[in-house]
Amino acid sequence: MDLKTITYLVVGATFALYIGIAIWARAGTTKEFYVAGGGVNPIANGMATAADWMSAASFISMAGLIAFMGYGGSVFLMGWTGGYVLLALLLAPYLRKFGKFTVPEFVGERFYSNTARVVAVACLIIASVTYVIGQMKGVGVAFGRFLEVDYATGLYIGMGIVFIYAVLGGMKGITYTQIAQYCVLILAYTIPAVFISLQLTGNPFPQLGLGSTMVGTDQYLLDRLDQVVTEIGFTEYTTAVRGDTLNMFVYTMSLMIGTAGLPHVIIRFFTVPKVRDARTSAGWALFFIAILYTTAPAVAAMARLNLMDTVNPAQGQHMAYDERPDWFKNWEKTGLLGFNDKNGDGRVQYTPSKETNELKVDRDIMVLANPEIASLPNWVIALVAAGGLAAALSTAAGLLLAISSQSHMT
Secondary structure, eight states, rough: OOOHHHHHHHHHHHHHHHHHHHHHHOOOOOHHHHHGGGGHHHHHHHHHHHHHHHHHIIIHHHHHHHHHHHHHHHHHHHHHHHHHHHHIIIIHHHHHHOSSSSSSHHHHHHHOOOOHHHHHHHHHHHHHHHHHHHHHHHHHHIIOOOOOHHHHHHHHHHHHHHHHEEEEEEEEHHHHHHHHHHHHHHHHHHHHHHHHHHHHSSSSSHHHHSSSBOTTTTTTTTHHHHHHHHHOOOOOOTOOSSSSSHHHHHHHHHHHHHHTTOHHHHHHGGSSSSSHHHHHHHHHHHHHHHHHHHHHHHHHHHHHHHHHHHHOTTTTTBBBBOOHHHHHHHHHHTEEEEEESSSSSBOOOOOTTTTTEEEEEEEEGHHHHHHTTOOHHHHHHHHHHHHHHHHHHHHHHHHHHHHHHHHHHH
């Protein structure tokens, strides 16, 4: 069965699952619609929180950033994860203990000011709308490549699915839908990583494969990656940073503070019965998040190595454009991968210099293209597409409900 057909089947099945769960868990009261009745099990809430928090940025973009930034990309791992810890341990339980269901309510009561409440709502809407736009970019990328529809059509389909299960089930339906979406996205992220780790290092655990030797050699994977990137002029992968230590610290802190204010994650802690359950669900969410976040560095490094070995198969050689593999041709159609033959030799020159570089690679394709570059089975590639969509749609649904609930209650 061809990739397009398998992708339609896998993605269609996940969409049917989401809608089916929304119908089964449809909200019957206002409290169920906005806070899922306040009786969600802490473990289930932890899984739903993980799906809500791990957006298209975590699934698609983060490994792509690390793949090209190298060691310096660790600021995103530390900043986003550290921000969640701030939110989960220092903010959310106390908001839950205060007895209000939204941040604007808390701000209004705390400062005895309706104006402060309105300002909080405005900030929430701006942040949420901006974040939704990012999720829709992920939906557009996945639909554009794997379902071969244009960007706008992909957005309409994705938002249509979100609209159906958000309206039907509210927070109650979204909670259980996000549990299903977490299962889809984590399988879609880890299964290809296991396959590729086995291919490159013989180790089934990507986290360990990152520090292991390559199959059939005594050379470590990261040493091999350092070698191939420096041969053509890029900075060594394992030491590459942008700026000094102070810059890294400030960058990480800004990511932490921004992450701690995510409104769609904050409201998840209002869906559990007690403050203690909010703390417990935070711990479970961190565990579920860690599965993806400890895998991401391996995915990034292996994706970069596979890309480099494709376009620069040996020192001093470059891939002939006419001999480019099918995955290259497929991603060219999306406009996210491109070749500009500046010197007219018909070969792909991939260099760090803007003057001589002939290859354009959008960082957002690295996770989605990696299974194709590694020649994995079509069902694995289709699963990755479904996982990327699950990550984007789960966060989009949480953001839209955050906007509606907090604006309504204000």
